[in-house]
Structure formats: structure tokens, C-alpha cells
Amino acid sequence: MLNFHMRKLKTIAIIPARGGSKRIPHKNIMDFMGKPLIAWTIEAAKEAAIFDRIIVSTDDRIIAEIAEGYGVEVPFLRNGASDDITPVSIATIESVKQAQECWGEEYNVVMQLMATCPLRNRKEIINSFNHFIQAKVNYQLSCFKFNYMNPWWAFKLKKDYRPEYIFKKFYGKRSQDLPELYCPTGAIWIAKTKDLIRENSFYGNGHIFYPIDWKAAIDIDNFEDAEFAEAVFRQNCF
Numbered sequence: 370m371l372n373f374h375m376r377k378l379k380t381i382a383i384i385p386a387r388g389g390s391k392r393i394p395h396k397n398i399m400d401f402m403g404k405p406l407i408a409w410t411i412e413a414a415k416e417a418a419i420f421d422r423i424i425v426s427t428d429d430r431i432i433a434e435i436a437e438g439y440g441v442e443v444p445f446l447r448n449g450a451s452d453d454i455t456p457v458s459i460a461t462i463e464s465v466k467q468a469q470e471c472w473g474e475e476y477n478v479v480m481q482l483m484a485t486c487p488l489r490n491r492k493e494i495i496n497s498f499n500h501f502i503q504a505k506v507n508y509q510l511s512c513f514k515f516n517y518m519n520p521w522w523a524f525k526l527k528k529d530y531r532p533e534y535i536f537k538k539f540y541g542k543r544s545q546d547l548p549e550l551y552c553p554t555g556a557i558w559i560a561k562t563k564d565l566i567r568e569n570s571f572y573g574n575g576h577i578f579y580p581i582d583w584k585a586a587i588d589i590d591n592f593e594d595a596e597f598a599e600a601v602f603r604q605n606c607f
Contacts, residue, residue, distance in 0.1 A: 378502070381422040381468060381476040381562075382414045383461045386436070386484045387447070388429025392591045397427075397484045398435050399595070402602055406589065407432065409487035411439045416491035419498055421476070425484075426464035444471050457483070457555070458571050465562060476562045481571070486556040487598060488605075489585040497557045500579050507564040508576035511557040513586035514549055521547045551578065554586035 386407050390396035398405040407425070414423045425436035425443050433443040445467050447460060461481045469475055480498065482489070501509040521539040524532040534540050539547060557579075558571045568574065584605065587598045 378477040379421050379474065380419060380478040380480065380498075381424070381465065382420045382480045382482055383464050383468075384410055384414065384423070384425045384436075384441070384482050384484050385457045385460050385464070386425055386427045386429070386432050387460070388427060388432055393589075393595070395429075395431070396589065398432055401487050401589075401595070402599065405435050405439075406487055407436060407484040408439050410482050410484045410489070411436060411441050413489060413491050413494060414482055415440065417494040417498075418491075419495060420480070422468065422472075422474075424464065424468060426460055444468070456570075457481070458558070459569070462566060462569060466566065479560055479562045479565060481555075481558040483555040483588065485589045486554070486585065486587060487589070488587050488602060489556045489581070493581050493585045494557060497559065497579055497581065501559045504577060504579075506575055506577050507561045508571050508573045509559045510571055510576060510578050511554050511581050511586065512551040512578040513554055513581055513583040514551050516583060519544050519547065520550050551580060552586075553578065554581070555588055556581060556586050 384407065386397040388395065393399055397407045401409065414420060423441045425433065425441055426447050427433050427443065428447045433446065436443050447464065458481065461479065465476065465479050497509065497511060521536050523536065524534045527533060560571055560573065564573055565571065584601055587594070587601060589595050589598055
């Protein structure tokens with residue numbers, strides 16, 4: 370439930386979806402459980418009902434047409450930042466600038482929702498937004514807690530298969546005796562628009578992390594990730 374102050378904030382959701390993915394060609398519109406991958410993020414954003422605008426930022430006309438078919442706006446193709454080197458946050462920042470110029474509007478808050486996180490739902494979006502507002506910060510990024518994998522036990526494997534432990538003092542300790550560790554995920558990144566444009570990064574001054582469910586954090590980057598996401602989807606009946 371959003372309070373009156375939250376409703377007054379003009380908020381835009383940016384869904385970045387460039388066309389030039391390499392590991393999975395046209396990854397953002399690959400089939401995922403019967404729908405284009407990007408459709409899951411579009412529907413979650415619409416169901417959250419907290420945005421004044423939801424736009425897909427793409428350089429690809431096919432992706433744009435599919436996005437529009439699911440009821441979101443693609444008022445322009447991305448001006449730049451469409452290569453595989455430029456951070457996606459830069460593309461989001463440029464898209465916000467384009468959107469503000471396009472409609473003559475100013476947005477208080479921008480939320481970046483990666484199209485490659487199909488298991489992130491409206492509840493995660495709403496909870497993250499509420500926390501961002503209540504925390505009174507300029508930047509909030511999503512993260513998830515490591516579960517069955519324990520980074521404290523990580524090691525490099527030498528050519529002779531002998532281990533080189535990264536955290537030697539933690540080797541051999543029980544997992545319950547070790548501090549909890551978290552990993553960033555691109556599922557839900559939020560920022561005050563003016564600060565984001567000024568600092569040119571979601572990792573701006575005073576940024577915080579907000580934990581989300583590990584399932585919502587699954588990010589499809591390759592075919593193995595897609596198989597894993599499908600298995601989790603079937604098991605949890607999303």
C-alpha cells in the first residue's frame with residue numbers, strides 16, 4: 370500500500386533491452402515459458418501500478434514492436450549506449466533524458482528493471498519501491514543472499530588441480546559460523562532522477578542495497594541461466 374506522499378512522486382520505469390546480445394541472439398525476446406522474455410518484466414511493472422510511465426529502451430525495432438504489443442511505450446529508439454561495453458545504467462540515464470524531453474515531464478524517481486529477470490514480480494517491485502522511499506536515500510540497488518553456495522569457501526584451481534583458497538582463515542569453518550554474504554543483482558535498481566543524472570551511476574553517493582528473494586534475482590545471461598530459470602519457474606508455479 371502506497372501512502373499519499375509516495376503517490377505524488379512522478380516515477381518512471383525504464384526496461385533496457387538492446388538488440389545486440391551475443392550469448393543468446395535476441396535474448397530479450399527469446400521464448401520463456403510461452404512468452405517473450407521481456408514480457409514478464411513488462412507485465413510485472415504494469416501490475417505494480419506505481420509508475421507514471423513505463424518505457425522500453427531499445428535500439429531494435431523488433432523488440433520495440435513486441436514491447437508495444439504488451440502495452441508499454443517505446444516513444445523513441447535509443448540514441449546510443451547500445452554496445453556490449455557501455456554499462457546498462459548509462460543507457461537508462463540517456464533514456465530518462467530522452468523521455469523528459471519527449472513529454473516535457475520531470476520524473477522524481479527512476480526504476481531500472483532488467484528484462485532478463487523474468488521471475489521478479491510486482492510484489493518485489495512494490496516492496497523495493499516502498500523501502501526506497503522510507504529509507505530516504507538517493508540510490509537503492511537490489512541484492513540477494515547467498516544460499517547453497519558459500520563464497521567464503523571459494524578457491525582458484527591451479528593447473529595441477531590443487532586449490533588456492535581466497536579466504537584462507539575461513540576454510541574449514543561451518544557455514545552457520547560465517548557471516549552472511551550478499552550478491553548484487555540488476556533486477557530492481559532505483560534512484561532519484563536528478564541525482565542519477567548528476568552522478569551518472571546508480572552506485573552514487575550513499576547508495577544502499579535491498580535484499581530480494583533469490584528467485585526474483587535470477588538473471589538470464591546464457592542458455593544455462595535460462596534452463597535454471599525455467600526449472601525454478603516450474604517448481605514454484607509462477
